[in-house]
Amino acid sequence: MLATKTFGSSIRLFSSSVVVSGKPGCSIVKPVHHRIKIDKNKLSPRFPELNLPKTDIRNPAFRPTATHQDRVQEYYHNSVESDLLLINVQEGEFTQSGKKRREWDGSSPYHLNRPLRKPKGSDTETIDIKPHTHKNIPQIEAIHINCYVEQAKDNSNHALTSLTQLQQITGVKPKPIFAKTNVIHWRVRAGFQMGASATLKGRPMHQFLSTLTEVVLPRIREYKGISNKSGDTTGNIQFGLTPDDVRYFPEIESNQDLWPKTFGMHFNIVTSAQTDSEARTLLSAFGLPFHGSEKGVKPENIEY
């Protein structure tokens, strides 16, 4: 909106979320017609160190990452990986094709240039299940944390608090999230800052995972575990924590005065497993408990 006001209708806007965040979204320094955004700081000969990658120690933004032994990673390599291969591998496996979009049969002239038919029995395509080998042993790739704060529509300070809370818990810099559209009966307007999100990978992810499984989850009262029905069928598992559960994180618990209000959050654990049940097997090796019956599996039919 800001951009349209400043430049009139002649500027093409490439993304709506940029407008929502109140930034121009294109270069306001002339020439403004570049289709690819150019970081003009990088063209300057004054600070050549800034053009080096951030992993280079000469770059002022360099931060060391491997500061200690990564015991979660070592546990995975030394103990989990070989067991997972043994569990998952089946004799005489072949690639099982997923549901794909289908060709039209050509019975009508209107079938020409028509988008492909939906897959049989499904609205979306599903992935192929490839044979299990030592090259595709599932592992945890990332943890996405999303903290949507409903109260932030009335008091935007709550959104800032959620940012700080996420930073304290994870140790990485979170990103604010904004409402994308107007939702009238929620009284939410597009552009409202509504919480925080963070993506954890590598060492911070391993650190977070061990805090979660060793400190937080065991202390939640009557915690049953992650639902066995959770999952997006492609090997990613989702679960959530309530505002009270978040209080068990040591960073928040040791500083109770600072946190009169905490916020619940949703987690999405992204794994390279091909199915949800493989992902659950992987996650249970890291100490995440599961409860309930799986989709389409009756517990009395499982033979051990």
Next chain:
Amino acid sequence: MIVLKRCLSTASNVKSSSQIPLNSIKSALLLVRQPIVTPDLTKFEEVYYNYQEELERRLMWTFPQYYYFKKGSLSERRFVKAQKGPVSKQPGVFFQKGIPDIVHNRERRSKQEIIIPKEEYDESSSMSDFNRPVVPNSRITEADKTNNVKSLERKLPRTLHLLIKDEKLGWKLPSFELSEKDKLLHRNAEAGMRNLGGESINTWTVSRKPTAVLKYLSNKLVDSKENSEGLVREFIIKSHILSGEFSPKDIEYAWLTKEEIKDKVSKEYYEATEFLFSRV
């Protein structure tokens, strides 16, 4: 007539079950004790991590004291009292290590050392148990000192494997003859192990699929491609010991690491089974 096919059973259906003698199939057990503590670091790793950590501390932002301690509170006073504080710049004074550059009570040229105030620990009071100093246990246990290979508490950073001594074949993985025709291999291995070492053991079998197969011809290990008559096949099932103890009555056994296994078993046996044992 309905033919029931046992798709998941590990016994192969090359011949009909009546043709294969029951004593030609055995299920062996690879019973593993996982490492209990983190692996030992090499000298290089230790130095590298130490350097990176010091570097990180050097590049760290100044500790936001105002965020964690409310101004004028008791906890703030206690925290400030515990800090050493940098040497401040004085006019007309020569500083041997360079002129101090202090912002927010931090010497910017070096890392910031934060000292967390600790209440004094009083052994008599039960309330102060929270302040008990953390003293890590030794990574070297009693069993390591006495080289007790029968103890599960030896070599904490390493994976241990159970080996037993057979009268005819020497040191090897425990193996059990198939007791019934319809018994699954992993069940047979579990039952055999409990028969041997008592019921007070808690194990988790990784998979009903065997990890490897060893072939014997008249009590001698033969090549895995051998396919002659009268072979005895040993299917190795992997399992983890979670708790309890393996305490057999009249049999020699040992919990060993990979290197120790190499010294104990015969050369052919080690070559055939080497890949099963964990390097860590």
